[in-house]
Amino acid sequence: MARAATTTDAFNAVAEPRRRDLLDALAGGERSVNALARELELTQPQVSKHLRVLREVGLVDVRDAGRQRLYRLNAPALKPIHDWVRPFERLWEERYGELDTVLAELKDQEEHDGHDD
Amino acid sequence: MGTTTEHSAKVTLPADDQILISREFDAPPHLVWRAMTEPELVSRWWTAKRGEMAVCEIDLRVGGRWRYVMTATGGVEVGFHGEYREIVPHERIVSTEVFEGFPDAESVNTVTLTDLGDGRTRVETLVQHQSSEHRDGHINSGMEAGMQDAFDLLDEVAQSLK
Numbered sequence: 001m002a003r004a005a006t007t008t009d010a011f012n013a014v015a016e017p018r019r020r021d022l023l024d025a026l027a028g029g030e031r032s033v034n035a036l037a038r039e040l041e042l043t044q045p046q047v048s049k050h051l052r053v054l055r056e057v058g059l060v061d062v063r064d065a066g067r068q069r070l071y072r073l074n075a076p077a078l079k080p081i082h083d084w085v086r087p088f089e090r091l092w093e094e095r096y097g098e099l100d101t102v103l104a105e106l107k108d109q110e111e112h113d114g115h116d117d
Numbered sequence: 118m119g120t121t122t123e124h125s126a127k128v129t130l131p132a133d134d135q136i137l138i139s140r141e142f143d144a145p146p147h148l149v150w151r152a153m154t155e156p157e158l159v160s161r162w163w164t165a166k167r168g169e170m171a172v173c174e175i176d177l178r179v180g181g182r183w184r185y186v187m188t189a190t191g192g193v194e195v196g197f198h199g200e201y202r203e204i205v206p207h208e209r210i211v212s213t214e215v216f217e218g219f220p221d222a223e224s225v226n227t228v229t230l231t232d233l234g235d236g237r238t239r240v241e242t243l244v245q246h247q248s249s250e251h252r253d254g255h256i257n258s259g260m261e262a263g264m265q266d267a268f269d270l271l272d273e274v275a276q277s278l279k
Contacts, residue, residue: 011133012133014130015132015133017132084256085256088128088136088256088258089127089138091165092126092128092138092140094166095126095162095164095165096140096142096162096240097165098161098165098166099152099162100142101162102152102158102161102162103142103143103144103149103152104143104144106144106148106151106152107143107144107148
């Protein structure tokens with residue numbers, strides 16, 4: 001279950017901040033290269049280069065729509081990353097669930113003390 | 118407890134040597150600060166019901182040290198320690214952290230409290246590791262804790278069947 005140490009997997013593809021920005025933008029729906037370049041204030045060749053990496057690892061799909069090509073997110077390809085992080089996230093969810101209880105008590109105490117003063 | 122919209126911790130990986138843990142709480146920053154810096158309060162939540170807090174030392178000043186040791190449900194002790202580098206009351210703590218089972222992988226953790234108004238606070242913890250390998254090991258430790266959890270649950274189920 002440990003992550004694969006290759007240069008061509010989804011983990012590495014999302015390690016680059018601009019590629020994550022591209023994925024975020026595509027989460028909002030299909031986009032052309034030009035639209036992505038405008039949205040992220042990058043040049044078209046920069047966007048194309050990153051999209052190529054994202055396509056190679058299957059995170060992004062493309063289709064022809066008339067004169068332009070539209071790119072879209074292939075969300076299931078992100079699942080291995082989600083699965084890997086999930087147990088760690090659960091530890092923190094449980095920790096912070098307990099912290100909620102502590103905070104609720106501190107709030108009660110503070111209100112109580114406030115009335116007494 | 119109860120009324121905020123987002124109550125689950127979110128873990129993201131901003132870079133290949135970083136982890137960001139973020140969560141909102143129904144309490145103002147000064148109470149969140151207390152719950153995160155007073156040993157008797159930290160002891161109540163940090164173990165996430167996976168064991169007992171055996172040691173909780175907090176010397177809250179720049180250069181001061183902290184150490185948490187949990188005796189996990191199976192009797193195994195897991196220890197963490199570090200040193201405070203920056204302290205801005207109710208706003209920010211920067212500290213180092215070492216898992217004693219893997220002492221080479223020291224990270225620098227920045228905890229930021231953001232006052233959201235209405236008595237709510239966002240807590241963000243950015244864990245900066247020295248390498249992606251150390252970061253990955255840190256994430257994998259969650260899997261081990263999760264599996265321990267599953268074993269404990271299995272144990273409980275097995276007991277109940279007796």
